[in-house]
Amino acid sequence: MLELFHAAPSYYSMVARLALAEAGVSTISRLMDIHLAKQQLSPAYRQLNPKMTVPTLRGSGLLLTDSAQILAYAAEHASVPWADADPSRREAIQQAVAGHYALSIETLTFSKLLSSRPWFKRVMVPMLSGINAKLEREAQHAPDQAAVLEAKIQVNRARLTVFRDRPAPQVLAEQREQVSAYLASLPPVVASGWLFGGAISSADVVLAVLTSRLAMAGELSLLNRNDLQGWWQRYQQRPAFGQADVWTRFQRRRFLQAALDARHTSFNP
Numbered sequence: 296m297l298e299l300f301h302a303a304p305s306y307y308s309m310v311a312r313l314a315l316a317e318a319g320v321s322t323i324s325r326l327m328d329i330h331l332a333k334q335q336l337s338p339a340y341r342q343l344n345p346k347m348t349v350p351t352l353r354g355s356g357l358l359l360t361d362s363a364q365i366l367a368y369a370a371e372h373a374s375v376p377w378a379d380a381d382p383s384r385r386e387a388i389q390q391a392v393a394g395h396y397a398l399s400i401e402t403l404t405f406s407k408l409l410s411s412r413p414w415f416k417r418v419m420v421p422m423l424s425g426i427n428a429k430l431e432r433e434a435q436h437a438p439d440q441a442a443v444l445e446a447k448i449q450v451n452r453a454r455l456t457v458f459r460d461r462p463a464p465q466v467l468a469e470q471r472e473q474v475s476a477y478l479a480s481l482p483p484v485v486a487s488g489w490l491f492g493g494a495i496s497s498a499d500v501v502l503a504v505l506t507s508r509l510a511m512a513g514e515l516s517l518l519n520r521n522d523l524q525g526w527w528q529r530y531q532q533r534p535a536f537g538q539a540d541v542w543t544r545f546q547r548r549r550f551l552q553a554a555l556d557a558r559h560t561s562f563n564p
């Protein structure tokens with residue numbers, strides 16, 4: 296049985312959950328707390344996923360450490376074939392998926408949060424600096440881990456450069472432009488169909504999670520095409536969308552409950 300290491304409110308975990316639910320691939324849920332306990336930084340999880348991110352999919356002989364890999368795995372193993380299986384559509388689908396991965400969802404989410412709640416900067420900046428100080432100390436004591444720890448330190452430095460050093464409204468304006476350009480680049484959707492015809496595709500999966508995040512961030516007005524609005528109404532009715540626990544609003548109580556539940560997660564094989 297496959298195990299999915301994921302966090303309830305995490306965007307890329309939602310991509311993995313939705314992809315696997317759409318494909319009919321069942322997994323054992325290994326819930327993690329990446330926000331409070333920061334289990335992704337633990338040495339045990341680092342052995343599984345050196346980038347220290349969720350999701351990770353582990354199974355007999357299988358270890359996928361990125362949502363894009365899990366999405367591709369789901370497309371390949373879907374019990375009802377996705378449009379990805381059609382060679383004439385594959386390239387366009389891959390382009391739409393790559394366009395999605397070129398967006399920085401984290402920058403969009405946090406620039407929106409910092410624009411509407413500037414005080415959050417006083418939480419976020421010390422938190423990122425504290426994580427880096429801890430990772431630096433760890434790198435000194437475990438030289439064999441120095442490379443992966445240094446890579447994560449660099450990721451956090453880049454985050455600080457954006458969220459500490461740049462005005463959040465300006466960053467948000469750039470993110471809105473990028474999301475709008477991406478949405479404008481998608482093919483027209485015919486009524487009752489999906490992005491690439493009568494079967495769903497990897498592109499539908501990532502667009503559904505992106506649209507959910509726009510809803511959660513109060514940015515759904517960026518989805519201003521009528522055909523995509525109709526698509527969104529239909530997509531939310533899909534059984535997999537309900538099964539995959541894709542958040543369209545922030546759920547504080549569930550956020551805390553998931554963090555509590557995650558305390559019991561073990562990363563051992």
Ligand SMILES: N[C@@H](CCC(=O)N[C@@H](CS)C(=O)NCC(=O)O)C(=O)O
Nearest residue numbers: 305306307329348349350361362363
């Ligand atoms: N490219 C990765 C990105 C994964 C990612 O950034 N996940 C976030 C949660 S949505 C994470 O684990 N953040 C924790 C951290 O960076 O410490 C993927 O698609 O899986």
